[in-house]
Amino acid sequence: MKKTLITLISFIALVAYQNTKDEDRTWSVYKADSHSTSYSPLDQINTSNVAQLRPAWTLTLKDMKDGSRPGNSECNPIIVDGVMYTTSAKHWVYAVNAATGEQIWSFDPFDGAEGGGVSRGLTYWEEGNGSDAKNKRILVTGGDNLFALDIKTGKPIQDFGKNGKVSMNVGLRDDPETISVIPTSPGIIFKDLLIMGTEVSELYGAQPGYIRAYHCMTGQLVWTFHTIPLPGEPGYETWPKDAYKYAGGANDWGGMSVDSKRGMVFLATGSPTYDYYGADRKGKNLYGNSVVALDAATGKYIWHFQTVHHDLWDYDLPAPPNLITVERNGKPLDAVAQVSKHGFIFVFNRETGEPLFPIEERKVPASNIPGEEAWPTQPFPLKPKPFARQYMSEADLTHYTDAGHDSLVKKYRSMRYEGLFTPPDLKGTLMLPGSRGGAEWGGAAFDPKSSVLYVKSNESPEIESMKKVDLEEESKNMSVFQQGKSIYMTYCVACHGKDKNGDEPTYPSLIGLRNRMTREAALDKIKKGAGKMPAFASVVKGKEKAIIAFLYEREQQSTNAVTKFETGKTKAGADKYLNLTAYGHFRDPDGNPALTPPWGTLSAVNLTTGEYDWQIPLGNDDKRQIKDGPETGQEGSAGPIVTAGGLIFISGTNDKKLRAFDKKTGKLLWKTDLPGVANATACTYMSAGKQYVALSVGGTKENPSGFIMAFKIP
Numbered sequence: 001m002k003k004t005l006i007t008l009i010s011f012i013a014l015v016a017y018q019n020t021k022d023e024d025r026t027w028s029v030y031k032a033d034s035h036s037t038s039y040s041p042l043d044q045i046n047t048s049n050v051a052q053l054r055p056a057w058t059l060t061l062k063d064m065k066d067g068s069r070p071g072n073s074e075c076n077p078i079i080v081d082g083v084m085y086t087t088s089a090k091h092w093v094y095a096v097n098a099a100t101g102e103q104i105w106s107f108d109p110f111d112g113a114e115g116g117g118v119s120r121g122l123t124y125w126e127e128g129n130g131s132d133a134k135n136k137r138i139l140v141t142g143g144d145n146l147f148a149l150d151i152k153t154g155k156p157i158q159d160f161g162k163n164g165k166v167s168m169n170v171g172l173r174d175d176p177e178t179i180s181v182i183p184t185s186p187g188i189i190f191k192d193l194l195i196m197g198t199e200v201s202e203l204y205g206a207q208p209g210y211i212r213a214y215h216c217m218t219g220q221l222v223w224t225f226h227t228i229p230l231p232g233e234p235g236y237e238t239w240p241k242d243a244y245k246y247a248g249g250a251n252d253w254g255g256m257s258v259d260s261k262r263g264m265v266f267l268a269t270g271s272p273t274y275d276y277y278g279a280d281r282k283g284k285n286l287y288g289n290s291v292v293a294l295d296a297a298t299g300k301y302i303w304h305f306q307t308v309h310h311d312l313w314d315y316d317l318p319a320p321p322n323l324i325t326v327e328r329n330g331k332p333l334d335a336v337a338q339v340s341k342h343g344f345i346f347v348f349n350r351e352t353g354e355p356l357f358p359i360e361e362r363k364v365p366a367s368n369i370p371g372e373e374a375w376p377t378q379p380f381p382l383k384p385k386p387f388a389r390q391y392m393s394e395a396d397l398t399h400y401t402d403a404g405h406d407s408l409v410k411k412y413r414s415m416r417y418e419g420l421f422t423p424p425d426l427k428g429t430l431m432l433p434g435s436r437g438g439a440e441w442g443g444a445a446f447d448p449k450s451s452v453l454y455v456k457s458n459e460s461p462e463i464e465s466m467k468k469v470d471l472e473e474e475s476k477n478m479s480v481f482q483q484g485k486s487i488y489m490t491y492c493v494a495c496h497g498k499d500k501n502g503d504e505p506t507y508p509s510l511i512g513l514r515n516r517m518t519r520e521a522a523l524d525k526i527k528k529g530a531g532k533m534p535a536f537a538s539v540v541k542g543k544e545k546a547i548i549a550f551l552y553e554r555e556q557q558s559t560n561a562v563t564k565f566e567t568g569k570t571k572a573g574a575d576k577y578l579n580l581t582a583y584g585h586f587r588d589p590d591g592n593p594a595l596t597p598p599w600g601t602l603s604a605v606n607l608t609t610g611e612y613d614w615q616i617p618l619g620n621d622d623k624r625q626i627k628d629g630p631e632t633g634q635e636g637s638a639g640p641i642v643t644a645g646g647l648i649f650i651s652g653t654n655d656k657k658l659r660a661f662d663k664k665t666g667k668l669l670w671k672t673d674l675p676g677v678a679n680a681t682a683c684t685y686m687s688a689g690k691q692y693v694a695l696s697v698g699g700t701k702e703n704p705s706g707f708i709m710a711f712k713i714p
Helices: 002-023 402-414 480-496 519-528 544-552
Strands: 054-060 078-080 083-087 093-097 103-107 123-127 134-142 145-150 165-167 188-190 193-196 211-215 221-225 257-259 264-268 290-295 301-306 322-328 331-339 345-349 359-363 377-381 429-431 444-447 452-458 462-464 466-468 577-579 600-606 611-617 641-643 647-650 657-662 668-673 683-687 690-697 707-712
Touching (some): 078 123, 188 257, 331 444, 331 452, 480 544
Antiparallel strands (some): 123 134, 188 193, 211 221, 257 264, 657 668
């Protein structure tokens, strides 16, 4: 009897331990799980008590110098066995007690150098399961290196790669000593493999966005999938015959999803380069702008669907595919849902790639730019309806002042505009939702209980202003300073402005740059890119002195030496056109948005029926809100999370709020002010029996490094 009682007590203790451990791992993967659902089964915080949420702890980070520009943290923290692992705006890695916020360790992947760059998360891996698990580690990128860190100390594991790191430059097309690719989203685990995408330049000369799998123990490269196919590979015929030698992009920069049961990994790729002119890449350009299913163990192709043919609008697929289950003919069906920048949701059978709702190819306008051949049709899903506006008329232009409105009308009438897929044009083309529009990298959240998908959307029209460029010819007889100015006015002015004042917080001011950053650090950031800025290594190659002279010196201080210009690898003899206003906003002369609100929304879409449950504005611009009118909505890149407690949590808007909504109705139940913009997706987890909601918060003038904040019910 006594032995039986002891055995029973031991069993109960084991079950309790396992339940606690499982609870502590409800958010142990980027976006919650390998299916990228951003769903939590926790319900301790729910619709009845969320109004009681209060700050539980705040970790104030201190990895940036005083006086630095406030950092923009995009990390979605993960929690494993009571420890939170996260990255900062500086790209340092932190281990934190998830219940108290006490820092356990930190790791600087740049070893004291300037570093930085976008980091949306990291990956946990262990060999084996349960109490027998060993070789536990954090896999994270810093710059163009992949690191394996010991979870107890944060130190690199020396037998991974070379002294704990692997160069991500190795294994792409060109010489690893001359390129730099910097992943922004974490990889995903399949058994003992870490499958990685990467961020590459969006200009001429970019690297191809190959998908690669590394062994989690050794760092060895196991397989590679060529997103720009080599001769003999499926999709090669959709490009010019030598495109694989010079074309770039078609990269997965937003993350991936894994179906471990089927052994499948799902990608969502971006556009081929150059984003806005494709004379040197005539054809559909697989696997650009595609949902792709691969065998996770080998990288072999299974199926694909291309959402934009021969992209000329930078309509990347910006977020991981959501692996979902919906009802079809009274039975559950495993599927894939993909949100897009241009406002569509594509839904496919997970095994076959067959669309669950009809998709039709519609004729779209032809290009007028010499050499360009826009693809004659594009895919339009018939359900669900677009979650973002895809057309605007003069009636949709704002009217803050008579002069401002007249300016918008004049500009609108001067451009070419024939709807969603109007090609770039030398007279200017209007884009809506825009390259920052529709869904962003925060992606969507899926509730398995209701089959409802929740997606944040932006409506941010912009203007494509195309110009044929030959910087080498233009630079003849220019001083070094004038050459630097020419580079700036061609590639940088759209975001940073003619006066270098920028457009905070997204596009930083460059005024007083000498007081914030060394010339070497600035040049490194220009070459490698940061935030929304692509890498300009191919642009500044051979003319580094020119751009630095313009950014740091007065014209009379610069020498008159002439620098030879190169504008990146492309097809021999091909013309180059650039969009001089890429990623800019369509605004009136006073800086007001050209499009009437809402500028940001949150939508609930039932993916069994394809119908919308609700849509609301998300975020508010107090200065531009009509008195007693609805909130304006705001742009934002962070995504929602959804819980079994009936809640949606979302941040990311410039009004510095974290909000909780009733997932059934969209009713606001709770909100709180944050010290900075939390341009990051939240997470929720259990620790010591309490449920927390936590997120990364960007820096402030007083503390540019930013914060990690957690909330709980007292």
